[in-house]
Amino acid sequence: MSLGQVASFRHAATAERSTRVEFERAVAPIMPDILSYFVRRVQPREDAADCLSETMVALWRHRLLLPRDESNRRAWAFGIARKVLLNQQRGRSREVKLADRVRSELRVASVADPDVTATVGDALEQLNETDRELVRLIVWDGFGVADAGALLGLRPSASRMRFARAKDKLRGLLL
Amino acid sequence: MSRSNDDELLALLQRGDPANGHGASDSSVRRLLGDSIDSALPSRAHRVRRRRAWVIGGLAGALAFGLAAPAVSGILAPTGDLTGASVEVARPAPTPTFQVGSGRMPLAAESTEPSSTEVENGSHEVNPTASGGVPGYISFPPTDDASTVYGLTIAEEVRGESASQLSGTGYGSSDSAAIAAGTGIASIEAGARCAWTQEWLVATAAKDSKRADAAASVLTTAATWPATLVLGASVVEGFSKAAAAATDGDVMAVRGDFIGSCTTLLSDPDREDE
Numbered sequence: 001m002s003l004g005q006v007a008s009f010r011h012a013a014t015a016e017r018s019t020r021v022e023f024e025r026a027v028a029p030i031m032p033d034i035l036s037y038f039v040r041r042v043q044p045r046e047d048a049a050d051c052l053s054e055t056m057v058a059l060w061r062h063r064l065l066l067p068r069d070e071s072n073r074r075a076w077a078f079g080i081a082r083k084v085l086l087n088q089q090r091g092r093s094r095e096v097k098l099a100d101r102v103r104s105e106l107r108v109a110s111v112a113d114p115d116v117t118a119t120v121g122d123a124l125e126q127l128n129e130t131d132r133e134l135v136r137l138i139v140w141d142g143f144g145v146a147d148a149g150a151l152l153g154l155r156p157s158a159s160r161m162r163f164a165r166a167k168d169k170l171r172g173l174l175l
Numbered sequence: 176m177s178r179s180n181d182d183e184l185l186a187l188l189q190r191g192d193p194a195n196g197h198g199a200s201d202s203s204v205r206r207l208l209g210d211s212i213d214s215a216l217p218s219r220a221h222r223v224r225r226r227r228a229w230v231i232g233g234l235a236g237a238l239a240f241g242l243a244a245p246a247v248s249g250i251l252a253p254t255g256d257l258t259g260a261s262v263e264v265a266r267p268a269p270t271p272t273f274q275v276g277s278g279r280m281p282l283a284a285e286s287t288e289p290s291s292t293e294v295e296n297g298s299h300e301v302n303p304t305a306s307g308g309v310p311g312y313i314s315f316p317p318t319d320d321a322s323t324v325y326g327l328t329i330a331e332e333v334r335g336e337s338a339s340q341l342s343g344t345g346y347g348s349s350d351s352a353a354i355a356a357g358t359g360i361a362s363i364e365a366g367a368r369c370a371w372t373q374e375w376l377v378a379t380a381a382k383d384s385k386r387a388d389a390a391a392s393v394l395t396t397a398a399t400w401p402a403t404l405v406l407g408a409s410v411v412e413g414f415s416k417a418a419a420a421a422t423d424g425d426v427m428a429v430r431g432d433f434i435g436s437c438t439t440l441l442s443d444p445d446r447e448d449e
Binding site (some may be wrong): 020023024027028032035036037039040048049052053054056057058060061067068069072098099101102103106108109110111112113114117118119120121135139140167169170171172175 | 180181183184185187188189190191192193194195197198199200201203204205206207209210211215397403404405407409410422425
Protein backbone atom coordinates (compact mmCIF):
# COMPACT_ATOMS: atom_id res chain seq x y z
CA MET A 1 0.00 0.00 0.00
CA SER A 2 1.40 3.37 -0.96
CA LEU A 3 1.71 6.32 1.39
CA GLY A 4 -0.89 8.08 -0.70
CA GLN A 5 -3.35 5.28 -0.14
CA VAL A 6 -2.65 5.26 3.59
CA ALA A 7 -3.34 8.98 3.70
CA SER A 8 -6.54 8.47 1.73
CA PHE A 9 -7.74 5.76 4.07
CA ARG A 10 -7.00 7.98 7.07
CA HIS A 11 -8.89 10.79 5.43
CA ALA A 12 -11.81 8.43 4.77
CA ALA A 13 -11.77 7.24 8.38
CA THR A 14 -11.85 10.80 9.68
CA ALA A 15 -14.66 11.70 7.31
CA GLU A 16 -16.62 8.64 8.37
CA ARG A 17 -16.27 9.47 12.05
CA SER A 18 -17.36 13.02 11.34
CA THR A 19 -20.37 11.72 9.42
CA ARG A 20 -21.30 9.53 12.34
CA VAL A 21 -21.08 12.36 14.86
CA GLU A 22 -23.21 14.60 12.64
CA PHE A 23 -25.74 11.83 12.12
CA GLU A 24 -26.05 11.11 15.83
CA ARG A 25 -26.43 14.81 16.57
CA ALA A 26 -29.18 15.10 13.95
CA VAL A 27 -31.28 12.10 14.90
CA ALA A 28 -30.71 11.65 18.64
CA PRO A 29 -33.27 14.32 19.62
CA ILE A 30 -35.94 12.55 17.56
CA MET A 31 -35.36 9.10 19.01
CA PRO A 32 -37.37 9.49 22.24
CA ASP A 33 -40.36 10.54 20.11
CA ILE A 34 -39.88 7.54 17.85
CA LEU A 35 -39.67 5.25 20.87
CA SER A 36 -42.93 6.71 22.18
CA TYR A 37 -44.45 6.18 18.73
CA PHE A 38 -43.67 2.48 18.96
CA VAL A 39 -44.68 2.17 22.62
CA ARG A 40 -48.13 3.44 21.62
CA ARG A 41 -48.55 0.93 18.84
CA VAL A 42 -46.52 -2.20 19.50
CA GLN A 43 -47.54 -5.18 21.58
CA PRO A 44 -45.86 -6.35 23.72
CA ARG A 45 -44.62 -2.92 24.60
CA GLU A 46 -41.00 -3.94 25.09
CA ASP A 47 -40.80 -4.89 21.40
CA ALA A 48 -40.82 -1.14 20.79
CA ALA A 49 -37.12 -1.20 21.64
CA ASP A 50 -36.36 -3.57 18.75
CA CYS A 51 -38.45 -1.46 16.36
CA LEU A 52 -36.55 1.61 17.49
CA SER A 53 -33.24 -0.07 16.80
CA GLU A 54 -34.39 -1.17 13.36
CA THR A 55 -35.49 2.37 12.59
CA MET A 56 -32.09 3.68 13.66
CA VAL A 57 -30.35 1.26 11.29
CA ALA A 58 -32.61 2.29 8.41
CA LEU A 59 -32.00 5.97 9.11
CA TRP A 60 -28.24 5.38 9.18
CA ARG A 61 -28.35 3.60 5.85
CA HIS A 62 -30.21 6.51 4.32
CA ARG A 63 -28.23 9.15 6.19
CA LEU A 64 -27.30 11.06 3.06
CA LEU A 65 -30.97 11.63 2.40
CA LEU A 66 -31.81 12.96 5.85
CA PRO A 67 -33.54 16.31 5.40
CA ARG A 68 -31.56 19.16 6.87
CA ASP A 69 -34.64 20.97 8.04
CA GLU A 70 -35.55 19.76 11.52
CA SER A 71 -39.29 19.35 11.03
CA ASN A 72 -38.81 17.60 7.69
CA ARG A 73 -36.25 15.34 9.34
CA ARG A 74 -38.74 14.42 12.05
CA ALA A 75 -41.44 13.64 9.47
CA TRP A 76 -38.90 11.62 7.50
CA ALA A 77 -37.96 9.60 10.58
CA PHE A 78 -41.61 8.92 11.35
CA GLY A 79 -42.09 7.77 7.75
CA ILE A 80 -39.31 5.23 8.25
CA ALA A 81 -40.74 4.26 11.64
CA ARG A 82 -44.13 3.66 10.08
CA LYS A 83 -42.61 1.23 7.60
CA VAL A 84 -40.79 -0.59 10.38
CA LEU A 85 -44.09 -0.79 12.27
CA LEU A 86 -45.88 -2.23 9.24
CA ASN A 87 -43.17 -4.86 8.89
CA GLN A 88 -43.39 -5.64 12.59
CA GLN A 89 -47.15 -6.07 12.31
CA ARG A 90 -46.64 -8.44 9.41
CA GLY A 91 -44.26 -10.43 11.56
CA ARG A 92 -41.36 -9.57 9.30
CA SER A 93 -39.31 -7.63 11.78
CA ARG A 94 -35.71 -8.71 11.85
CA GLU A 95 -34.32 -10.07 15.05
CA VAL A 96 -32.41 -7.21 16.58
CA LYS A 97 -30.47 -8.20 19.66
CA LEU A 98 -29.21 -4.78 20.57
CA ALA A 99 -32.02 -3.32 22.56
CA ASP A 100 -31.90 -5.39 25.73
CA ARG A 101 -31.40 -2.46 28.05
CA VAL A 102 -34.24 -0.41 26.60
CA ARG A 103 -36.40 -3.55 26.47
CA SER A 104 -35.91 -4.21 30.16
CA GLU A 105 -36.66 -0.60 31.05
CA LEU A 106 -39.88 -0.73 29.06
CA ARG A 107 -40.83 -4.05 30.62
CA VAL A 108 -40.76 -2.71 34.18
CA ALA A 109 -42.29 0.70 33.36
CA SER A 110 -45.89 1.15 34.43
CA VAL A 111 -48.58 3.01 32.57
CA ALA A 112 -49.11 6.36 34.29
CA ASP A 113 -52.90 6.24 34.43
CA PRO A 114 -54.04 2.74 33.47
CA ASP A 115 -57.79 3.34 33.76
CA VAL A 116 -57.72 6.40 31.54
CA THR A 117 -55.39 4.67 29.12
CA ALA A 118 -57.78 1.74 28.84
CA THR A 119 -60.83 3.98 28.42
CA VAL A 120 -59.16 6.10 25.76
CA GLY A 121 -57.85 2.98 24.04
CA ASP A 122 -61.36 1.50 23.90
CA ALA A 123 -62.77 4.73 22.49
CA LEU A 124 -60.08 4.91 19.82
CA GLU A 125 -60.90 1.34 18.84
CA GLN A 126 -64.35 2.59 17.81
CA LEU A 127 -62.79 4.71 15.06
CA ASN A 128 -61.77 3.32 11.72
CA GLU A 129 -58.07 2.61 11.32
CA THR A 130 -57.17 5.75 9.38
CA ASP A 131 -59.03 8.10 11.73
CA ARG A 132 -57.55 6.35 14.75
CA GLU A 133 -54.01 6.74 13.43
CA LEU A 134 -54.71 10.36 12.49
CA VAL A 135 -55.81 11.13 16.05
CA ARG A 136 -52.77 9.37 17.50
CA LEU A 137 -50.35 11.25 15.24
CA ILE A 138 -51.92 14.60 16.11
CA VAL A 139 -52.65 14.21 19.81
CA TRP A 140 -49.84 11.91 20.90
CA ASP A 141 -47.05 12.32 18.37
CA GLY A 142 -47.44 16.07 18.05
CA PHE A 143 -47.97 16.48 14.32
CA GLY A 144 -50.12 19.20 12.84
CA VAL A 145 -53.31 18.05 11.12
CA ALA A 146 -51.92 18.46 7.60
CA ASP A 147 -48.59 16.78 8.41
CA ALA A 148 -50.28 13.86 10.14
CA GLY A 149 -52.56 13.46 7.15
CA ALA A 150 -49.58 13.57 4.80
CA LEU A 151 -48.00 10.67 6.68
CA LEU A 152 -51.18 8.73 5.96
CA GLY A 153 -51.44 9.83 2.35
CA LEU A 154 -54.34 12.22 3.00
CA ARG A 155 -54.87 15.69 1.59
CA PRO A 156 -55.00 18.51 4.19
CA SER A 157 -58.71 19.11 3.62
CA ALA A 158 -59.49 15.44 4.08
CA SER A 159 -57.33 15.35 7.20
CA ARG A 160 -59.19 18.26 8.75
CA MET A 161 -62.54 16.71 7.96
CA ARG A 162 -61.56 13.32 9.33
CA PHE A 163 -60.05 14.78 12.49
CA ALA A 164 -63.18 16.86 13.20
CA ARG A 165 -65.36 13.81 12.63
CA ALA A 166 -63.16 11.66 14.88
CA LYS A 167 -63.28 14.24 17.67
CA ASP A 168 -67.07 14.38 17.47
CA LYS A 169 -67.25 10.63 17.86
CA LEU A 170 -64.74 10.59 20.71
CA ARG A 171 -66.64 13.35 22.54
CA GLY A 172 -69.71 11.19 22.44
CA LEU A 173 -67.78 8.26 23.84
CA LEU A 174 -65.60 9.96 26.43
CA LEU A 175 -67.26 13.16 27.71
CA MET B 176 -68.58 22.78 19.59
CA SER B 177 -67.04 24.92 22.34
CA ARG B 178 -63.32 25.45 22.66
CA SER B 179 -63.30 24.29 26.27
CA ASN B 180 -65.06 21.11 25.23
CA ASP B 181 -62.38 20.54 22.62
CA ASP B 182 -59.61 21.22 25.13
CA GLU B 183 -61.17 18.82 27.60
CA LEU B 184 -61.27 16.04 25.02
CA LEU B 185 -57.66 16.58 23.93
CA ALA B 186 -56.49 16.69 27.56
CA LEU B 187 -58.24 13.41 28.25
CA LEU B 188 -56.75 11.80 25.17
CA GLN B 189 -53.29 12.95 26.23
CA ARG B 190 -53.77 11.52 29.70
CA GLY B 191 -54.61 8.23 28.04
CA ASP B 192 -51.37 8.12 26.07
CA PRO B 193 -49.82 4.66 26.64
CA ALA B 194 -46.38 6.22 26.31
CA ASN B 195 -46.85 8.36 29.41
CA GLY B 196 -44.13 7.24 31.79
CA HIS B 197 -42.83 4.59 29.39
CA GLY B 198 -39.59 4.53 31.30
CA ALA B 199 -36.74 4.27 28.81
CA SER B 200 -33.97 6.63 29.79
CA ASP B 201 -32.40 9.07 27.39
CA SER B 202 -28.99 7.54 27.96
CA SER B 203 -30.23 4.07 27.05
CA VAL B 204 -31.81 5.36 23.88
CA ARG B 205 -28.61 7.16 22.92
CA ARG B 206 -26.54 4.07 23.61
CA LEU B 207 -28.90 2.04 21.47
CA LEU B 208 -28.36 4.53 18.67
CA GLY B 209 -24.62 3.90 18.80
CA ASP B 210 -25.10 0.13 18.95
CA SER B 211 -27.49 0.22 16.02
CA ILE B 212 -25.03 2.14 13.86
CA ASP B 213 -22.29 -0.31 14.83
CA SER B 214 -24.51 -3.20 13.81
CA ALA B 215 -25.05 -1.64 10.40
CA LEU B 216 -21.33 -1.54 9.78
CA PRO B 217 -19.64 -4.67 8.48
CA SER B 218 -16.98 -6.49 10.43
CA ARG B 219 -13.36 -6.03 9.44
CA ALA B 220 -13.16 -9.62 8.15
CA HIS B 221 -16.24 -9.01 6.04
CA ARG B 222 -14.71 -5.87 4.54
CA VAL B 223 -11.45 -7.63 3.78
CA ARG B 224 -13.28 -10.44 1.97
CA ARG B 225 -15.32 -7.97 -0.03
CA ARG B 226 -12.28 -5.90 -0.89
CA ARG B 227 -10.52 -9.03 -2.14
CA ALA B 228 -13.60 -9.90 -4.18
CA TRP B 229 -13.56 -6.43 -5.71
CA VAL B 230 -9.90 -6.70 -6.65
CA ILE B 231 -10.58 -10.00 -8.40
CA GLY B 232 -13.69 -8.59 -10.05
CA GLY B 233 -11.85 -5.46 -11.09
CA LEU B 234 -9.05 -7.44 -12.71
CA ALA B 235 -11.52 -9.62 -14.56
CA GLY B 236 -13.46 -6.56 -15.65
CA ALA B 237 -10.34 -4.79 -16.85
CA LEU B 238 -9.31 -7.81 -18.90
CA ALA B 239 -12.77 -8.23 -20.35
CA PHE B 240 -13.49 -4.63 -21.16
CA GLY B 241 -10.05 -3.27 -21.95
CA LEU B 242 -10.52 0.44 -22.00
CA ALA B 243 -13.56 0.90 -19.86
CA ALA B 244 -12.33 -0.32 -16.49
CA PRO B 245 -9.00 1.50 -16.66
CA ALA B 246 -10.89 4.59 -17.73
CA VAL B 247 -12.98 4.75 -14.62
CA SER B 248 -10.00 3.77 -12.53
CA GLY B 249 -8.12 6.67 -14.05
CA ILE B 250 -10.94 9.01 -13.23
CA LEU B 251 -11.29 8.00 -9.65
CA ALA B 252 -7.94 6.69 -8.52
CA PRO B 253 -6.30 10.05 -7.85
CA THR B 254 -8.67 10.61 -4.99
CA GLY B 255 -7.69 7.39 -3.29
CA ASP B 256 -11.32 6.91 -2.37
CA LEU B 257 -12.22 4.77 -5.29
CA THR B 258 -9.15 2.77 -6.02
CA GLY B 259 -9.76 -0.88 -6.70
CA ALA B 260 -8.62 -1.70 -3.19
CA SER B 261 -11.10 0.49 -1.41
CA VAL B 262 -14.31 0.37 -3.41
CA GLU B 263 -16.76 -2.08 -2.02
CA VAL B 264 -19.30 -3.20 -4.54
CA ALA B 265 -22.28 -5.05 -3.21
CA ARG B 266 -22.84 -7.34 -6.15
CA PRO B 267 -26.36 -8.22 -7.15
CA ALA B 268 -27.51 -11.58 -8.36
CA PRO B 269 -26.07 -12.56 -11.74
CA THR B 270 -27.71 -11.16 -14.89
CA PRO B 271 -30.70 -9.51 -13.30
CA THR B 272 -33.23 -7.81 -15.51
CA PHE B 273 -33.81 -4.25 -14.48
CA GLN B 274 -36.58 -2.38 -16.24
CA VAL B 275 -37.20 0.95 -14.64
CA GLY B 276 -38.42 4.25 -15.90
CA SER B 277 -37.43 4.72 -19.49
CA GLY B 278 -34.01 3.15 -19.15
CA ARG B 279 -32.83 -0.39 -19.05
CA MET B 280 -30.27 -1.09 -16.38
CA PRO B 281 -28.46 -4.37 -16.75
CA LEU B 282 -25.64 -4.70 -14.27
CA ALA B 283 -22.13 -5.96 -14.90
CA ALA B 284 -21.72 -8.59 -17.55
CA GLU B 285 -21.12 -12.18 -16.56
CA SER B 286 -17.48 -11.85 -17.44
CA THR B 287 -16.84 -9.64 -14.42
CA GLU B 288 -18.17 -12.27 -12.08
CA PRO B 289 -15.31 -13.71 -10.07
CA SER B 290 -15.37 -17.46 -10.16
CA SER B 291 -14.32 -17.87 -6.58
CA THR B 292 -16.74 -18.10 -3.71
CA GLU B 293 -15.12 -15.09 -2.10
CA VAL B 294 -17.69 -12.75 -3.56
CA GLU B 295 -20.24 -11.98 -0.95
CA ASN B 296 -23.52 -10.53 -1.90
CA GLY B 297 -23.49 -7.78 0.64
CA SER B 298 -26.71 -6.39 -0.73
CA HIS B 299 -28.87 -9.04 0.85
CA GLU B 300 -31.78 -6.65 0.92
CA VAL B 301 -31.63 -6.06 -2.81
CA ASN B 302 -34.56 -7.20 -4.82
CA PRO B 303 -33.27 -6.96 -8.39
CA THR B 304 -36.51 -8.05 -10.01
CA ALA B 305 -38.81 -5.72 -8.14
CA SER B 306 -40.12 -2.91 -10.28
CA GLY B 307 -42.99 -1.42 -8.29
CA GLY B 308 -42.90 2.06 -6.92
CA VAL B 309 -40.43 3.61 -9.35
CA PRO B 310 -41.76 6.85 -10.79
CA GLY B 311 -41.71 7.07 -14.58
CA TYR B 312 -39.63 10.24 -14.63
CA ILE B 313 -36.60 8.41 -13.23
CA SER B 314 -34.33 6.79 -15.77
CA PHE B 315 -31.01 5.00 -15.60
CA PRO B 316 -28.10 5.03 -18.07
CA PRO B 317 -28.90 2.64 -20.92
CA THR B 318 -25.57 0.91 -20.81
CA ASP B 319 -24.08 -2.39 -19.87
CA ASP B 320 -20.59 -1.02 -19.65
CA ALA B 321 -18.88 -2.74 -16.74
CA SER B 322 -17.09 0.46 -15.83
CA THR B 323 -20.35 1.95 -14.60
CA VAL B 324 -21.10 -0.97 -12.31
CA TYR B 325 -20.34 1.05 -9.21
CA GLY B 326 -22.94 3.75 -9.84
CA LEU B 327 -25.43 1.22 -11.15
CA THR B 328 -24.93 -0.98 -8.11
CA ILE B 329 -25.69 1.95 -5.86
CA ALA B 330 -28.83 2.58 -7.84
CA GLU B 331 -29.74 -1.10 -7.65
CA GLU B 332 -29.19 -1.25 -3.93
CA VAL B 333 -31.11 1.83 -2.92
CA ARG B 334 -33.83 1.02 -5.39
CA GLY B 335 -34.20 -2.55 -4.14
CA GLU B 336 -34.35 -1.46 -0.54
CA SER B 337 -36.78 1.33 -1.31
CA ALA B 338 -39.05 -0.92 -3.34
CA SER B 339 -39.30 -3.32 -0.42
CA GLN B 340 -40.09 -0.42 1.88
CA LEU B 341 -42.74 0.89 -0.45
CA SER B 342 -44.66 -2.34 -0.66
CA GLY B 343 -47.98 -2.18 1.08
CA THR B 344 -47.66 1.33 2.45
CA GLY B 345 -50.02 2.94 -0.02
CA TYR B 346 -47.73 5.97 -0.05
CA GLY B 347 -47.25 5.79 -3.80
CA SER B 348 -50.47 7.61 -4.51
CA SER B 349 -49.71 10.51 -2.20
CA ASP B 350 -49.06 13.86 -3.79
CA SER B 351 -47.19 15.07 -0.75
CA ALA B 352 -43.57 15.74 -1.52
CA ALA B 353 -42.65 15.19 2.10
CA ILE B 354 -44.11 11.74 2.00
CA ALA B 355 -42.40 11.04 -1.28
CA ALA B 356 -39.14 11.80 0.47
CA GLY B 357 -39.99 9.53 3.33
CA THR B 358 -41.09 6.57 1.29
CA GLY B 359 -37.85 5.85 -0.46
CA ILE B 360 -38.51 7.65 -3.74
CA ALA B 361 -35.74 10.05 -2.73
CA SER B 362 -33.48 7.00 -2.40
CA ILE B 363 -34.35 5.89 -5.90
CA GLU B 364 -33.74 9.38 -7.22
CA ALA B 365 -30.38 9.47 -5.45
CA GLY B 366 -29.39 6.11 -6.88
CA ALA B 367 -30.33 7.15 -10.41
CA ARG B 368 -28.45 10.41 -10.01
CA CYS B 369 -25.32 8.55 -8.93
CA ALA B 370 -25.58 6.21 -11.90
CA TRP B 371 -25.83 9.18 -14.27
CA THR B 372 -22.91 10.94 -12.55
CA GLN B 373 -20.69 7.96 -13.11
CA GLU B 374 -22.01 7.65 -16.66
CA TRP B 375 -20.82 11.22 -17.24
CA LEU B 376 -17.38 10.52 -15.72
CA VAL B 377 -16.84 7.44 -17.86
CA ALA B 378 -18.15 9.09 -21.03
CA THR B 379 -15.94 12.13 -20.47
CA ALA B 380 -12.85 9.98 -19.95
CA ALA B 381 -13.68 8.15 -23.17
CA LYS B 382 -14.11 11.55 -24.92
CA ASP B 383 -17.64 10.53 -25.88
CA SER B 384 -19.21 13.99 -25.84
CA LYS B 385 -22.63 12.86 -27.01
CA ARG B 386 -22.92 10.38 -24.15
CA ALA B 387 -21.55 12.91 -21.65
CA ASP B 388 -23.99 15.58 -22.82
CA ALA B 389 -26.89 13.18 -22.40
CA ALA B 390 -25.77 12.40 -18.86
CA ALA B 391 -25.32 16.10 -18.03
CA SER B 392 -28.82 16.78 -19.29
CA VAL B 393 -30.30 14.16 -16.96
CA LEU B 394 -28.23 15.48 -14.04
CA THR B 395 -29.65 18.95 -14.65
CA THR B 396 -33.16 17.57 -14.50
CA ALA B 397 -32.33 15.35 -11.51
CA ALA B 398 -31.62 18.37 -9.32
CA THR B 399 -35.31 19.21 -9.45
CA TRP B 400 -36.82 15.77 -9.11
CA PRO B 401 -39.70 16.09 -6.62
CA ALA B 402 -38.40 14.04 -3.71
CA THR B 403 -35.00 15.69 -4.05
CA LEU B 404 -36.62 19.12 -3.68
CA VAL B 405 -37.92 18.11 -0.27
CA LEU B 406 -34.39 17.50 0.98
CA GLY B 407 -33.91 21.23 1.16
CA ALA B 408 -32.52 24.17 -0.74
CA SER B 409 -28.92 23.38 0.16
CA VAL B 410 -29.15 19.88 -1.29
CA VAL B 411 -30.83 21.12 -4.45
CA GLU B 412 -28.20 23.84 -4.79
CA GLY B 413 -25.41 21.28 -4.42
CA PHE B 414 -26.95 19.00 -7.04
CA SER B 415 -27.53 21.96 -9.37
CA LYS B 416 -23.89 23.01 -9.04
CA ALA B 417 -22.76 19.48 -9.84
CA ALA B 418 -25.04 19.41 -12.89
CA ALA B 419 -23.65 22.76 -14.02
CA ALA B 420 -20.13 21.38 -13.57
CA ALA B 421 -21.04 18.42 -15.78
CA THR B 422 -22.46 20.76 -18.42
CA ASP B 423 -19.24 22.83 -18.25
CA GLY B 424 -17.02 19.74 -18.46
CA ASP B 425 -15.50 20.25 -15.00
CA VAL B 426 -14.24 16.76 -14.21
CA MET B 427 -12.77 17.64 -10.81
CA ALA B 428 -16.05 19.08 -9.56
CA VAL B 429 -18.14 16.17 -10.85
CA ARG B 430 -15.70 13.67 -9.39
CA GLY B 431 -15.86 15.45 -6.04
CA ASP B 432 -19.64 15.39 -6.10
CA PHE B 433 -19.65 11.67 -6.93
CA ILE B 434 -17.38 10.87 -4.02
CA GLY B 435 -19.25 13.13 -1.65
CA SER B 436 -22.75 12.12 -2.63
CA CYS B 437 -22.54 8.57 -3.89
CA THR B 438 -19.76 6.51 -2.39
CA THR B 439 -21.44 6.11 0.98
CA LEU B 440 -24.84 5.24 -0.43
CA LEU B 441 -23.88 1.60 -0.35
CA SER B 442 -25.15 -0.12 2.75
CA ASP B 443 -21.69 -1.06 3.97
CA PRO B 444 -19.64 2.04 3.37
CA ASP B 445 -17.34 1.72 6.34
CA ARG B 446 -13.64 1.81 5.64
CA GLU B 447 -12.45 3.38 8.81
CA ASP B 448 -9.84 0.90 9.96
CA GLU B 449 -8.38 -0.10 6.66
